[in-house]
Amino acid sequence: MIAYLLIIAVAFTVVAVSLVRLVGDYLFNQQMKDDQRVAQNIAAALADDFCARDAQAVYRAAVSYVEGEAARILVLDRQGVVQVDTDSSLNGAKFENPEAQAVLGGEELAGNIYRDRGGAPKWLDRLNLMRAGNMMTGVYAAAIHQRDQTEGAVVYISQAQEIYRGLTAIRGKIILWLGLIAAVALVLSMFVSRTVTRPIAEISRGISRMAAGDLSSRVNIRGKSEFARLAVAFNSMSARLQQLDNARSQFVSNASHELKTPLSTMKILIETLLYQQTPDPAMEKEFLGDINKEIDRLNGIVSDLLTLVNIDSGGMKLKPEQVRLGSLVQEQARRLMPLARENGIEMNCTVKDACETTGDPGKLQQVFYNVIDNAIKYTPRGGSVNIEVLRAGRRAEIRVSDTGVGIPEKDLPHIFERFYRVDKARSRETGGTGLGLSIVKQIVLLHNGTIEATSTVGQGTVFTIELPIG
Amino acid sequence: MIRKITALILALILIAAFPAGAEAGQMGEYVGEYAAEATLWFRRSDGTELTSVDRTLVVAEGKTPERCALEALLHPTGEDWISPAPQGTQLTRLEKSGGIVTVDLAVDLSYLESQQELALMRTAICNTLLSLEGVDAVNLMLNSRKEAVCGLPDGVATEKDAGAAVEWARFQADAERCGQEGGVSQRWAVLYFPSQNGLWLLPELREISISEGDSAARLMEEIIAGPAREETSARLLTVGALAAEPTIEITPAGEQIVRIALNASVRDSLLLQGTPEWLLSAAISMTVCSFLPEVDGVTITLGEEPVFGANIRGANRIFEDNIIRRQDFNMYVGGICQLRLDDGGGNLTPVERVTSAARAESPWHVLQQLIAGPTSGENGVFQVTPAGVSTQDLLGVRVENGTATVNFSANFYRLCQPLNPRQERTLVYAIVNTLCQLPPVKAVCIRIEGAEVETLAGEISLTGELLPSPGMNAF
Ligand SMILES: Nc1ncnc2c1ncn2[C@@H]1O[C@H](COP(=O)(O)OP(=O)(O)O)[C@@H](O)[C@H]1O
Numbered sequence: 001m002i003a004y005l006l007i008i009a010v011a012f013t014v015v016a017v018s019l020v021r022l023v024g025d026y027l028f029n030q031q032m033k034d035d036q037r038v039a040q041n042i043a044a045a046l047a048d049d050f051c052a053r054d055a056q057a058v059y060r061a062a063v064s065y066v067e068g069e070a071a072r073i074l075v076l077d078r079q080g081v082v083q084v085d086t087d088s089s090l091n092g093a094k095f096e097n098p099e100a101q102a103v104l105g106g107e108e109l110a111g112n113i114y115r116d117r118g119g120a121p122k123w124l125d126r127l128n129l130m131r132a133g134n135m136m137t138g139v140y141a142a143a144i145h146q147r148d149q150t151e152g153a154v155v156y157i158s159q160a161q162e163i164y165r166g167l168t169a170i171r172g173k174i175i176l177w178l179g180l181i182a183a184v185a186l187v188l189s190m191f192v193s194r195t196v197t198r199p200i201a202e203i204s205r206g207i208s209r210m211a212a213g214d215l216s217s218r219v220n221i222r223g224k225s226e227f228a229r230l231a232v233a234f235n236s237m238s239a240r241l242q243q244l245d246n247a248r249s250q251f252v253s254n255a256s257h258e259l260k261t262p263l264s265t266m267k268i269l270i271e272t273l274l275y276q277q278t279p280d281p282a283m284e285k286e287f288l289g290d291i292n293k294e295i296d297r298l299n300g301i302v303s304d305l306l307t308l309v310n311i312d313s314g315g316m317k318l319k320p321e322q323v324r325l326g327s328l329v330q331e332q333a334r335r336l337m338p339l340a341r342e343n344g345i346e347m348n349c350t351v352k353d354a355c356e357t358t359g360d361p362g363k364l365q366q367v368f369y370n371v372i373d374n375a376i377k378y379t380p381r382g383g384s385v386n387i388e389v390l391r392a393g394r395r396a397e398i399r400v401s402d403t404g405v406g407i408p409e410k411d412l413p414h415i416f417e418r419f420y421r422v423d424k425a426r427s428r429e430t431g432g433t434g435l436g437l438s439i440v441k442q443i444v445l446l447h448n449g450t451i452e453a454t455s456t457v458g459q460g461t462v463f464t465i466e467l468p469i470g
Numbered sequence: 471m472i473r474k475i476t477a478l479i480l481a482l483i484l485i486a487a488f489p490a491g492a493e494a495g496q497m498g499e500y501v502g503e504y505a506a507e508a509t510l511w512f513r514r515s516d517g518t519e520l521t522s523v524d525r526t527l528v529v530a531e532g533k534t535p536e537r538c539a540l541e542a543l544l545h546p547t548g549e550d551w552i553s554p555a556p557q558g559t560q561l562t563r564l565e566k567s568g569g570i571v572t573v574d575l576a577v578d579l580s581y582l583e584s585q586q587e588l589a590l591m592r593t594a595i596c597n598t599l600l601s602l603e604g605v606d607a608v609n610l611m612l613n614s615r616k617e618a619v620c621g622l623p624d625g626v627a628t629e630k631d632a633g634a635a636v637e638w639a640r641f642q643a644d645a646e647r648c649g650q651e652g653g654v655s656q657r658w659a660v661l662y663f664p665s666q667n668g669l670w671l672l673p674e675l676r677e678i679s680i681s682e683g684d685s686a687a688r689l690m691e692e693i694i695a696g697p698a699r700e701e702t703s704a705r706l707l708t709v710g711a712l713a714a715e716p717t718i719e720i721t722p723a724g725e726q727i728v729r730i731a732l733n734a735s736v737r738d739s740l741l742l743q744g745t746p747e748w749l750l751s752a753a754i755s756m757t758v759c760s761f762l763p764e765v766d767g768v769t770i771t772l773g774e775e776p777v778f779g780a781n782i783r784g785a786n787r788i789f790e791d792n793i794i795r796r797q798d799f800n801m802y803v804g805g806i807c808q809l810r811l812d813d814g815g816g817n818l819t820p821v822e823r824v825t826s827a828a829r830a831e832s833p834w835h836v837l838q839q840l841i842a843g844p845t846s847g848e849n850g851v852f853q854v855t856p857a858g859v860s861t862q863d864l865l866g867v868r869v870e871n872g873t874a875t876v877n878f879s880a881n882f883y884r885l886c887q888p889l890n891p892r893q894e895r896t897l898v899y900a901i902v903n904t905l906c907q908l909p910p911v912k913a914v915c916i917r918i919e920g921a922e923v924e925t926l927a928g929e930i931s932l933t934g935e936l937l938p939s940p941g942m943n944a945f
């Protein structure tokens with residue numbers, strides 16, 4: 001701020017000084033021109049009377065010119081001797097003034113403004129003009145002609161005091177105005193820094209906070225300026241980042257937990273086996289079977305995770321080919337038929353349309369397998385699972401409905417999230433990881449399809465998958 | 471000190487080197503010819519009006535512009551111009567004092583066929599003289615007498631450029647008015663008063679009201695009223711001086727004489743005032759004869775005694791038949807010469823000195839007066855020349871082409887050396903301004919022993935000529 005002030009002050013001083021000098025020079029030049037003309041006019045007007053040696057007439061005319069003005073007229077003869085003086089105090093004296101001498105030496109005009117008393121020439125002192133306060137005296141000489149001969153010179157002496165005073169007034173005004181302008185500039189620059197610099201600073205502060213890891217930081221800028229819009233964008237970006245970050249940590253903690261559970265189980269089983277006093281082959285077999293199950297489970301989780309990571313990183317590539325959805329669904333239903341039977345569940349699969357389309361058959365099988373698997377898993381004994389494949393316009397619809405436990409309304413929006421399970425105990429018992437539906441959703445989305453679920457707790461759930469045909 | 475010594479040496483050298491100055495016409499007075507502007511009023515061939523022509527007159531050495539103008543008017547060159555006066559008219563006398571010009575012409579009046587022609591001639595002569603610089607009034611006398619126009623005194627002309635027809639109409643109207651009961655007319659008259667120094671008669675203009683036949687009484691009243699310029703003129707008569715009303719009588723020789731009866735006490739009051747007695751006869755005769763028409767002279771009685779003679783500046787004069795004529799005294803008309811003396815503050819105050827009318831306009835004489843310095847009666851003015859300078863130091867004045875070259879002695883130069891700038895300026899411009907008041911002088915050159923000098927004391931440059939400095943004059 002001080003630097004600003006300094007720059008402004010220096011710049012304005014320079015401007016003021018040069019302006020004052022400019023105006024001063026202009027005024028002086030103007031005054032000199034005017035006075036020179038006055039001198040010339042007087043010389044022309046006095047010429048006849050002077051050449052006729054009518055001193056009375058010349059004197060009277062000269063006095064009338066300077067009446068009421070701080071001016072003086074001298075009329076010099078060819079020798080530079082004052083013959084007429086409106087002050088009548090220099091008559092007869094030689095007037096050794098450079099302007100007068102120039103004119104008597106053949107010049108038409110000459111003029112100068114003498115400033116300040118210091119070192120004033122003798123002739124100027126003799127004019128008695130430099131009385132207190134008279135700092136400037138304009139001296140102008142003009143030739144008096146008769147028949148192309150210089151007969152003498154008129155010396156017009158004017159007090160430049162007026163211009164000097166005018167100049168001081170102008171200088172005062174300039175300084176005042178420049179001061180005002182400087183003040184206004186200062187206020188303006190402060191205002192600009194408030195409206196421009198401050199939002200930028202605010203945003204940059206937000207960015208550094210974010211860089212430091214604080215994703216919850218938001219930038220607060222009101223208004224409709226570009227900066228406000230930038231702040232809004234920034235805020236939504238950081239919200240999104242925060243959300244992603246949350247999701248990521250949730251995922252990591254979920255994944256760790258899911259991976260840790262089978263490992264701890266396995267550790268307990270193995271330790272039990274290791275430290276048993278008397279080996280029991282039946283128990284060993286049972287424990288090893290359990291360990292094997294846990295390993296399968298780990299395997300399943302890891303492969304599910306790999307699948308998801310693959311999808312997330314965009315690494316999953318569909319291998320599209322002509323498929324008949326009807327056959328794919330029937331195939332999976334058949335694969336799961338033993339499980340259904342084992343669980344005492346009646347399963348029907350109705351294919352109303354073959355629904356031929358392009359898709360990755362492997363991935364689609366995974367989808368249908370998972371959904372049907374869930375339906376069986378979460379349906380108690382004696383329930384039923386109905387599978388329907390039908391065509392609605394340019395879309396194929398695969399509907400898997402069961403008469404199972406259903407999904408509470410508050411959980412319904414979350415079932416496609418990773419590791420989300422409504423009943424953790426039950427799911428675990430049935431060997432679920434909570435990753436199945438999220439993989440399903442990703443694959444369906446990759447096929448430009450949709451999946452949604454409707455459910456009533458205790459009555460059953462319906463999963464509807466729609467896939468484009470063609 | 472060094473300056474004084476060099477000045478002395480220079481002065482000595484000047485004295486040694488320029489005795490030739492005297493031979494070079496730098497001694498005494500010489501006024502060369504110069505130009506004067508005049509408007510000449512000639513008679514138109516129809517004889518009822520005048521025609522005017524502007525002329526630049528060459529005033530030859532020893533002449534005056536008035537004389538030159540009259541000569542040019544009375545003796546026109548070329549056939550286009552006709553003199554307003556009859557043939558053979560001669561100028562017998564011309565007096566000029568303080569702007570009042572009195573002209574006496576010898577003219578054969580029988581040539582004039584009518585009063586109108588007389589009026590025409592009068593208008594022409596007066597207009598011509600009034601056109602000259604410094605002429606304020608013209609009193610025209612024919613054959614040493616005033617003439618009547620339409621039976622009334624024609625008075626003194628003061629109005630420039632009067633048309634002849636208009637003037638004539640006015641004379642007629644005046645005559646008609648005065649013919650009626652109680653009618654009066656205005657006329658300008660010249661009154662003559664003794665000068666304060668008792669040496670001269672000084673004319674003075676006065677406007678008076680006249681009616682038929684009482685002009686002499688009016689004039690006496692004005693004389694009793696006293697002079698307007700009391701600085702220079704003295705009172706002549708006081709109230710009650712008149713013993714009887716003036717009367718006019720005709721002598722056996724056919725001359726018209728005005729009889730003035732004064733009380734004997736007049737003599738005593740003149741004595742008391744210090745006015746010489748001859749000035750009484752002089753002033754009254756001059757005043758009366760300069761106004762009343764066709765009057766040849768006056769007789770004055772003081773109590774019972776007639777005035778039969780006068781002691782004029784020590785010389786006795788007897789008046790034949792006690793008749794006092796204008797011609798007896800017209801040479802004593804004085805003039806006022808104007809000097810400029812230091813008022814003590816560097817300004818130049820006018821100082822008036824009464825001298826002979828001729829000398830009043832002589833540069834030499836005026837300068838002599840200036841160098842002589844203030845007289846005892848002149849207060850508030852100071853000598854401009856340094857102490858030791860006398861009239862002897864004025865060697866000569868020469869006026870040529872408007873430039874008065876004043877030649878001073880080396881002694882004068884020496885005495886001027888110690889002057890300070892103010893004193894030097896006052897001295898130089900007292901000389902310049904005084905001389906430039908004279909009609910032929912426009913500028914002044916100051917020389918020492920006939921030679922050019924740079925300056926007197928360092929302030930004023932004397933190499934060229936100097937114009938007057940009107941601003942230094944205190945009025
Ligand atoms: N058909 C269904 N009936 C009731 N609940 C179901 C059904 N399908 C899925 N769910 C619920 O959705 C959760 C997520 O399913 P999923 O992702 O397949 O995990 P998992 O089957 O391994 O538990 C299940 O834990 C379960 O609670």
Ligand SMILES: [Mg+2]
Pocket residue numbers: 370373374432433434436437
């Ligand atoms: Mg599942």
